Amino acid sequence: MIRRAAGALCATACLxxxxxxxxxxxxKDIRPSGGNSNPSNLLAIDDTVFxxxxxxxxxxxxxKSDGTEEGTxxxxxxxxxxxxxxxxxxxxxxxxxxxxxxxxxGRxxxKSDGTExxxxxxxxxxxxxxxxxxxFAEHRxxxxxxxxxANHGREVWFTDxxxxxxxxxxxxxxxxxxxxxxxxxxxxxxxYFTSLTTTLGRELFKINSAxxxxxxxxxxxxxxxxxxxxxxxxxxxxxxxxxxxxxxEIWKATGPVDGTVGLKDINSGEAGSGPQNFLRVGNFVFFxxxxxxxxxxxxxxxxxxxxxxxxxxxxxxxxxxxPMHLAESQxxxxxxxxxxxxxxxLWRSDGSEAGTWMVADINPNGNSDPEEIVAFGSGVAFTADxxxxxxxxWYSDGTEEGTxxxxxxxxxxGEADIAELTPAGEILFFxxxxxxxxxxxLWxxxxxxxxxxxxxxVPNTVGPTNANTIVFTVEFDEPVSNFDDEDDLVFLxxxxxxxxxxxxxxxxxxxxxxxxxxxxxxxxxxRVQTDPEIADVEDSTGNPLATSVxxxxxxxxxxxxxxxCSSPAQQVGxxxxxxxxxxxxxGSAVLSVSLWGRRDDGDWAxxxxxxxxxxxxxPPASGRYHFQTVAVDSVANSEPAPSGQGDTTLVYNQVAxxxxxxxxxxxxxxxxxxxxxxNVLLDxxxxxxTSPVTVQRHVPEANVPPVLNAxxxxxxxxxxxxxxxxxVSMDWTYAPVSDDSIGGLPNTVYASGATxxxxxxxxxxTTLSVDGIDAFSDWFAGIDTPQPEYWALD
Numbered sequence: 001m002i003r004r005a006a007g008a009l010c011a012t013a014c015l016x017x018x019x020x021x022x023x024x025x026x027x028k029d030i031r032p033s034g035g036n037s038n039p040s041n042l043l044a045i046d047d048t049v050f051x052x053x054x055x056x057x058x059x060x061x062x063x064k065s066d067g068t069e070e071g072t073x074x075x076x077x078x079x080x081x082x083x084x085x086x087x088x089x090x091x092x093x094x095x096x097x098x099x100x101x102x103x104x105x106g107r108x109x110x111k112s113d114g115t116e117x118x119x120x121x122x123x124x125x126x127x128x129x130x131x132x133x134x135x136f137a138e139h140r141x142x143x144x145x146x147x148x149x150a151n152h153g154r155e156v157w158f159t160d161x162x163x164x165x166x167x168x169x170x171x172x173x174x175x176x177x178x179x180x181x182x183x184x185x186x187x188x189x190x191x192y193f194t195s196l197t198t199t200l201g202r203e204l205f206k207i208n209s210a211x212x213x214x215x216x217x218x219x220x221x222x223x224x225x226x227x228x229x230x231x232x233x234x235x236x237x238x239x240x241x242x243x244x245x246x247x248x249e250i251w252k253a254t255g256p257v258d259g260t261v262g263l264k265d266i267n268s269g270e271a272g273s274g275p276q277n278f279l280r281v282g283n284f285v286f287f288x289x290x291x292x293x294x295x296x297x298x299x300x301x302x303x304x305x306x307x308x309x310x311x312x313x314x315x316x317x318x319x320x321x322x323p324m325h326l327a328e329s330q331x332x333x334x335x336x337x338x339x340x341x342x343x344x345x346l347w348r349s350d351g352s353e354a355g356t357w358m359v360a361d362i363n364p365n366g367n368s369d370p371e372e373i374v375a376f377g378s379g380v381a382f383t384a385d386x387x388x389x390x391x392x393x394w395y396s397d398g399t400e401e402g403t404x405x406x407x408x409x410x411x412x413x414g415e416a417d418i419a420e421l422t423p424a425g426e427i428l429f430f431x432x433x434x435x436x437x438x439x440x441x442l443w444x445x446x447x448x449x450x451x452x453x454x455x456x457x458v459p460n461t462v463g464p465t466n467a468n469t470i471v472f473t474v475e476f477d478e479p480v481s482n483f484d485d486e487d488d489l490v491f492l493x494x495x496x497x498x499x500x501x502x503x504x505x506x507x508x509x510x511x512x513x514x515x516x517x518x519x520x521x522x523x524x525x526x527r528v529q530t531d532p533e534i535a536d537v538e539d540s541t542g543n544p545l546a547t548s549v550x551x552x553x554x555x556x557x558x559x560x561x562x563x564x565c566s567s568p569a570q571q572v573g574x575x576x577x578x579x580x581x582x583x584x585x586x587g588s589a590v591l592s593v594s595l596w597g598r599r600d601d602g603d604w605a606x607x608x609x610x611x612x613x614x615x616x617x618x619p620p621a622s623g624r625y626h627f628q629t630v631a632v633d634s635v636a637n638s639e640p641a642p643s644g645q646g647d648t649t650l651v652y653n654q655v656a657x658x659x660x661x662x663x664x665x666x667x668x669x670x671x672x673x674x675x676x677x678x679n680v681l682l683d684x685x686x687x688x689x690t691s692p693v694t695v696q697r698h699v700p701e702a703n704v705p706p707v708l709n710a711x712x713x714x715x716x717x718x719x720x721x722x723x724x725x726x727x728v729s730m731d732w733t734y735a736p737v738s739d740d741s742i743g744g745l746p747n748t749v750y751a752s753g754a755t756x757x758x759x760x761x762x763x764x765x766t767t768l769s770v771d772g773i774d775a776f777s778d779w780f781a782g783i784d785t786p787q788p789e790y791w792a793l794d
Contacts, residue, residue, distance in 0.1 A: 625649065
């Protein structure tokens, strides 16, 4: 039996053991001699990660990896031999890698398409020394960067990817002196950057759509403006800067000189709020700031003063929560923050106070200090220390139960020193040191980003059935865990219920769910719960169940069918003919109908199965017989065993077997055939009913003609014994004939039957011979209008 773990966080985080969790592996021991290859400057372009590494023979050069050992190769030995080119400033521009590297001409601008022949020097910008390209930013079909030349110092340059298209864009500090441009950032059609001047210190500059550079504003004429955190919000540039009047606050620039203004004085006065950690998420920019009263907290801005506000006082009072390591995933901000009593943990925010909360208390006894937070899958990957396993790799989908440790590279409390988390497609690359023979190498975590689906739910029967237990086979498209609780299922009951559920599996893909204690009649269906707030079915990497099919309905039929032989039984010759005239399946088709019978002095007994709605039966002796049918449906629901007097009765007389004695019951209709030697004794000695008793003589239609004739009726007699204080009504009923008359008489006489009735009080021992049958003989003689006759018993 699969059992759910007690704690949601432990159920995921505590699953990891050994050197690495499922999906966490060393990609390749690039320097197998026991040294460190020291992967660094990781950059993903599509599904490939580029990085710098040292294999111990060719120095630190450009490498790439697709996540496989064979696909992890050196791109080119740029500097030749064992000397290092030390690739840095890796940047993706339209799928081509641009970077700085040291070759024969010093540190210059290079580009690569991932192949050795496609890795080339763009231009030797400074033939007399290194130009050291850095700070790449795209602007109007060009790639801008800072570079150094002997004649113009360090200025802004641009390239179109060719040597001839690589040129200097500015000479802010003319001559050999450096303006040291930094933080190149494009907002709208303008490229912004900070630059030193000979008289103003470091200030904000721009290059417009025509490629012309210019100073935007001298924000602090007295000293350096300390411009930092340049962040684009569409055509607005947001940044932090210090003025001599309001201190270090948040500013914005829209392009014109007069469009560079302070956005909001969060901490009024000269102290400033010290905005830091700017990150755009959707139509907003998050940052940290201190209003002077509540400490350093999380803020948000839409680029307007009114839209610039504190999100939440995460650490109540004046203490700092110090939001840092901001990252965005699927429109949600993730960051680390500290709260008194809870330590520094992982938080998330949608920009509202109510939507800002701690994701999980990873280290309940201290600080887990989440770092290296990057978007990955449907959440974020990061490093953290839970207090037991050292700093390891973690993943969170933004929920407490979806936050789990996914590596233990150095078992126990040791540190793997994980760094440079870089997603490339569905693989997360990073550098780590396992503390063993491999040293610091390239590692990866390949997460299954596709959530599992339930693809089939098949019951062991569809129905109808009257079973109390149904076994469902539940199949997923990959192994799942935590499928072990009734909350993981949605039951589709209609008139039914259940009391037990059991789960079992051999491979975590195909499960059996046994639903027991089923009661009621109706239907039962099943699907797997996909709401993560209710159930926690997930795959091996923690992706919650996405979709589920619904099983076929199992129809539970507990209702017995009904059958009635309401047509009177007939004696035809020496046999009794019983006809079933009504059958109701009540949910399931009737499988069989059986005939049961008993004589007055006997028990109920099975006679036989009815075929074609009729059964001919030869009783063993004369007497009054009671008949009842019992129907059984296709799921073995059966009518109750016969009881009482049955659906129909008949006084049966074996031919030439003497009179039949019948004890009447109150209100009973005694039925027997009209035929020769059909002699009946009504014995009232054992019962004296007060209700009327009807004695019916019947001529089956099947025997007309020729059985019915005057000669055959003369020998019939009716004898009465015992005392009866009621009334006896005796009917002779002839079955209607559709077209022909009987014995030549008109059809109109017999169409509704002809009846001779006798009413008389009973006298003990009286015998009645029906010699008045001459009246019937007269009918056969052609009397058109017979007259009924009445006898009084004496």
